[in-house]
Amino acid sequence: MFKRIGWLVLCLFLCVICKKAYSQQDVDFHLSAHLLSGKKIIKVKRDYYDPYLWVLTQNDEVYRVNSLTQTIDDYTATFSAYNSLQFTDIAGRSQDTVFIGTNSNTLLEYQKGTIKNIGPPNNITGSINQVGMDYKFANAWYSYGSSQAGHKILMISTTTQIYFYDDDTQSMLPTDKSTEGNNQLFETTYRSEIYSYFYANGEFSGNDTTKAYSILSQAGFTAFSGSIWYGNPTFGYNINTAYIIKSIYNDPSESNQGYDEIQFMDQLWGTENGVMQNNWDQSYQVSSVYKHYLNGIKANKITSIYGLVNFPQLLRENVLIGTDKGLYFTNSAYGKYVQGPLNDYNTFTLDADIGNQPINDVCVDANSYLHPATVCEGAVWVATNNGLYFIKPDYSNYVSTTPIKAISFQNQPDTLSTLNICSTDSTIAAVNTSAYAGINIQWYKNGTELPTESNDTLHIKSSGDYYAVLYDPCANIDIASNHLKVNVISGPVFTFNYPDKLQYCDSASATLNVTYSPSYHYRWYQNGTLNGDTTSSLKVTQTGKYKVEVSACTNSWVPSKEVQVDMPSVPDVAFNINEVPYCQGDTAIFSSTVIVDTTLYTFRWYRDNVLLSEFHNTPVIKTVTPGGYTLTLTNDSTLCSKSSPTFQLTYVPPPTFTFNYPDVLSYCSGNNSTVLKVQGSDAYGYRWYKDGILNGVTADSIIVTQTGQYKVEVTSCRSSWVPSKPVQVNFIQIPLPVVKADKPAYCLGDQATLSLNTPVDPSYNITWLRDGNPVDSYNNMTSIITSIPGNYTAMLSSTAINNCLQTSLPVQVSFNPVPSVGILENVNTNLCQGQGVTLKAIHNGGSIKWSTGETTDQITVNNTGTYHVTLTSPAGCTADTSIAISFLPDPVLNVNDTTICVYKNQVVVLTAPAGFAHYLWNSQSVGQTYTVTSAQTVNLTVTDANGCQAMQQIHVTEQCPEVEIPNTFTPNGDGINDTWVIDGINNDPTVSLKVFNRYGSLVYKSNGYSTPWNGEYNGGKIPSGVYYYILTTKKGKQTFSGSVTILY
Secondary structure (H helix, E strand, C coil), X not given: CHHHHHHHHHHHHCCCCCCCCCCCCCCEEEEEXXXXXXXXXXXXXXXXXXXXXXXXXXXXXXXXXXXXCCCEEECHHHHHHHXXXXXXXXXXXXXXXXXEEECCCCEEEEECCEEEXXXXXXXXXXXXXXXXXXXXXXXXXXXXXXXXXXXXXEEEEECCCEEEEECCCCEEECCCCCCCCCCCEEEECCCCXXXXXXXXXXXXXXXXXXXXXXXXXXXXXXXXEEEEEECECCCECCCCEEEEECCCCCCCCCCCCCHHHHCCCEEEEEECCEEEEEEHHHCCCCCCCEEEECCCCCEEEEEEEEECCCCHHHCEEEEEEEEXXXXXXXXXXXCCHHHCCCCCCCEEECCCCCCCCCEEEEEEEEECCCCHHHCEEEEEEEEECCEEEEEEEECHXXXXXXXXXXXXXXXXXXXXXXXXXXXXXXXXXXXXCCCCCCCEEEEEECCEEXXXXXXXXXXXXXXXXXXXXXXXXXXXXXXEECCEEEEEECCCCCCCCCCCEEECCCCCCEEEECCCCCCCEEEEEECCEECCCCCCEEEECCCEEEEEEEEEEECEEEECCCEEEECCCCCCCCEEECCCCEECCCCEEEEECCCCCCCXXXXXXXXXXXXXXXXXXXXXXXXXCCEEEEEEEXXXXXXXXXXXXXXXXXXXXXCCCECCCCCEEEEEHHHCCEEEECECCCCCEEEEEECCEECCCCCCEEEECCCEEEEEEEEEECCEEEECCCEEEEEECCCCCCEEECCCCEECCCCEEEEECCCCCCCEXXXXXXXXXXXXXXXXXXXEEECCCEEEEEEEEECCCCCCEEECCCXXXXXXXXXXXXXXXXXXXXXXXXXXXXXXEEECCCEEEECCCCCCCEEEECCCEEEEEEEECCCCCEEEEEEEECCECCCCCCXXXXXXXXXXXXCEEEECCCCCCXXXXXXXXXXXXXXXXXXXXXXXXXXXXXXXXXEEEEEEEEXXXXXXXXXXECCCCCCCCCCECCECCCCCCCCEEEEECCCCCEEEEEECCCCCECCEECCEECCCEEEEEEEEECCCCEEEEEEEEECC
């Protein structure tokens, strides 16, 4: 990958002049051979492992062609046993192994004379569309890891699945490729595999009928999927072929492809409506840019051919398109992705050689692909309805012979074109093998071929103009390289005329020079060691031995003589000063910082560059004269000297300032502060005093917030301070008055008392104001009594100065009217005990409180008594009233519960107490008495003359005498005891009576017993004797049994 990117950068920066511009024709094709004339060829595939290709015709004829000799071998008869099937595709593994797909799941493998069907045994389903060899083992590695790396893998697409068959192990490999529907292998060559992937197939959201069809491009061990489009009149409805152009040479020796190489990939696909183009990186959006070529012409096969591979800056990749209207080819878009999101293609046709007949398949012929340095895609096989055409590309009309930058001097800058070498030296010129691997090389000197020099390097020992001719045997093109010039020269001639010893003061510098020539090189030595200087002159600042070496050619240096340079040193000199700054009247003392032997060195003092002879050879001086002072130290033997920096001596005068304030300043404390300021220079220093003590303020002004005596001192030089006069500042303190009322509110007739929180004091006066107007009668009073409403304030004013006062907040005094309250009763009739009456307080505002403790306006009471209510107004004024409530007693009822025997038709009369105004029995008004004929609960309500009521429930329960059953009767007709009379069941209709003789026979039966039994059975008298009965009453709740005797 990095090699290819390097080629691309080289291509972009080299100036390669072509005869045709980008988007124009840059290759010709010439017909070389026409084989199998008259036959409709549907598939043609190169082995790439050997020189053979395999050919399939429409009539299931199979041929093998030697691509070098073009010898044809007919294998049709070998497959005659399968003539009932339609052969769909062919793929050769080698010259003696070939695979043929059919329109079923039959997959034929021919190997060295033996045919076997490997489809059904390997569970292939659907009809086979295409087959192809994984020549780079990319899918084996990508899908199955290193265990299948290097195996011969057959790729199989069917109408249901894509399969991977390991021909080395004779086994089908598991696949994780996401496929569905009608799968296709679009390209299986030594460069890449392209096939349907179905990663994101389906209609685009919001689009009409346009569909996405995912394809997988696998070149090396990295796979990339993109989308191509179909499903509408523009794109067509059937995808016949697909191809991907990367714009970067896909070197077969490299396996992985990076995103930087493929993000500009063009995807091309063919349908019945021509050829479409989109960008791989944007193909998942149907709204992205696309191009349409050969509109209306059915495209059957798209592939590409590489050319001029050995010249990276000239490299071509031209697209080949087989259509129903002939073979088309395009200009090269190699390395043009920088032009925009989509490459531009122009299409050209081979009408003159092949015509516009249908092209069914196209296969690029490549030799020695297993050796990348000699890869050659030198021809193309074209399958037509009239046989197999063999065409070859020709780039000669489109390649400039302008020399290319291909050679350089080893171990020299790449831009160096001329090199000087000495007669004893040599140099090496080399071809850039990383860019021109596998190319033929011939070296030339001065235009004459060097017969034995054809390697990628050339050893040069003599002067001359050298270049190389690079020849591409695949494209049959040779191009000359750039020229390199070598000059063989003698040693340099120069002068270096200096005495053996030179002396300079160390405060100075010396320059050593040697003869200059632009063709010479220089290097300087100090004390025998290279010091890094490479010019013709050297600036010397240190004692040492110096020489120079000069070179006129590579690695040959001629030395100069060695010169001793002495630079005796003088100590650095400076002097101390005793004060900074100097005040007027001070004496300045300057003392040297260096101590030397004054017999060897001399001190000299200068003021304003004038020698001060009175201070000759004196290291310490005193002076009161301002000026610029300098100290010089001289070595008496070498006369070398050094001077100190100049010190400018100046004297600062005393300060001048003004502080014009009266002796006493008075301020009201409400002003918070005042400012005292001195008028003086910003360069002065200041310090302030309060009551004779420094307070830390050092500005030219002070903010005064406290009473006291203040003064300032001013300095212009160190500790010399000049004082101002003192000023007494007084702050008058007036307390803030607060007025308080003795009550929160007042009623009419009250008197309000207002009091101050401050006492009487001679430092201020007290003034009372009502509604802002002074009330003189209250002057200097701390408490007042008033019955006049208004807003009252108190003001304290200073007796010392004007306009110094404090005023309280206002207190509003108002006298509120006494409220009124009444009680409203919600009924005016007699009240019975237990009833409730609502009492409502009537008022015009305020809070209510009843004698019951309740605080709502309305309450409910149900007891006799007097009820009070108190109203308190918002101002605190109160009023109260009361009302008496009486309740009448309720009537008293006491009617006893009773019983009744219904079956005896018993009647019970209930009687209520007399004297009530109204009686209501079970909601019926019937008077004082009420008749009951059945068991029940009777509700009685009575109302007395006052309208008060009482209620009672009277319970009437059923109670009858026991059933009495006689044990004998005499039905003899004498009128006495002639029937069996049973008391207690007369009115019970639920009675059931059965009588049996001693044999258990039923002699009498009755439901209900309204007529007593007369002793007859079936109309006749039954015999006297003992009989047995079963009697049930009260709905079966009671059962009696026993015997009865009948006597006559």
